Amino acid sequence: MSTTQEEVLQIFRDSKALLTGHFVLRSGLHSGHFFQCAQVCQYMEKVTRLIELLKPKLAAYPCDTVLAPAMGGLVVGQEVARQLGVRFIFVEKENDKLVLRRNFTFRPGERVLVAEDVVTRGGRVQECLDILQAQGAQAVAVATLVDRSGGQTKFTVPFVSLLELTFPTYPADRLPPELAALPATKPGS
Numbered sequence: 001m002s003t004t005q006e007e008v009l010q011i012f013r014d015s016k017a018l019l020t021g022h023f024v025l026r027s028g029l030h031s032g033h034f035f036q037c038a039q040v041c042q043y044m045e046k047v048t049r050l051i052e053l054l055k056p057k058l059a060a061y062p063c064d065t066v067l068a069p070a071m072g073g074l075v076v077g078q079e080v081a082r083q084l085g086v087r088f089i090f091v092e093k094e095n096d097k098l099v100l101r102r103n104f105t106f107r108p109g110e111r112v113l114v115a116e117d118v119v120t121r122g123g124r125v126q127e128c129l130d131i132l133q134a135q136g137a138q139a140v141a142v143a144t145l146v147d148r149s150g151g152q153t154k155f156t157v158p159f160v161s162l163l164e165l166t167f168p169t170y171p172a173d174r175l176p177p178e179l180a181a182l183p184a185t186k187p188g189s
Contacts, residue, residue: 005163011046012035019187027120027123030169050145054080054143058160063111064107065081065087065137067091067114070093072124073090076115076144091127098131108137110138115142119144119147129156143161
């Protein structure tokens with residue numbers, strides 16, 4: 001593991017953001033591990049450092065705007081935009097679907113980076129990409145702090161992560177006995 005990856009993991013540990021137990025992920029899958037990025041996002045100096053570490057990986061993808069899904073991606077997206085010196089906007093849930101609200105718009109061809117905290121399967125990121133396409137904007141890349149898929153999640157644009165890990169995930173009807181013995185919680189993003 002690289003020095004950068006060790007530093008990132010230490011930031012998560014110090015923030016008590018790397019949790020163990022029995023968790024139901026947003027994707028509906030179950031896991032014995034969870035990245036609670038909200039714990040890190042309490043400490044702006046930690047968020048600033050994480051994005052400082054991510055920023056060099058974004059140099060190949062110039063953008064005009066950063067778009068993030070609420071809630072999990074808000075703090076991460078805003079800090080990415082701040083460090084890149086570009087506009088930041090977000091999408092939010094309405095009737096269990098992400099939508100562009102608050103009079104946010106995109107110019108035709110506007111270059112947009114999608115930022116998220118943690119990606120497991122990428123459903124919320126894909127919703128963001130679909131919104132950009134419908135709006136006539138150009139998605140340049142997806143950036144995340146943690147890619148939980150271990151590199152398995154793919155998008156139609158480059159996917160950049162600060163940390164790539166994979167923890168086993170399970171459908172609810174195929175839990176290993178040790179996980180099934182623990183009460184399941186939905187900690188949120």
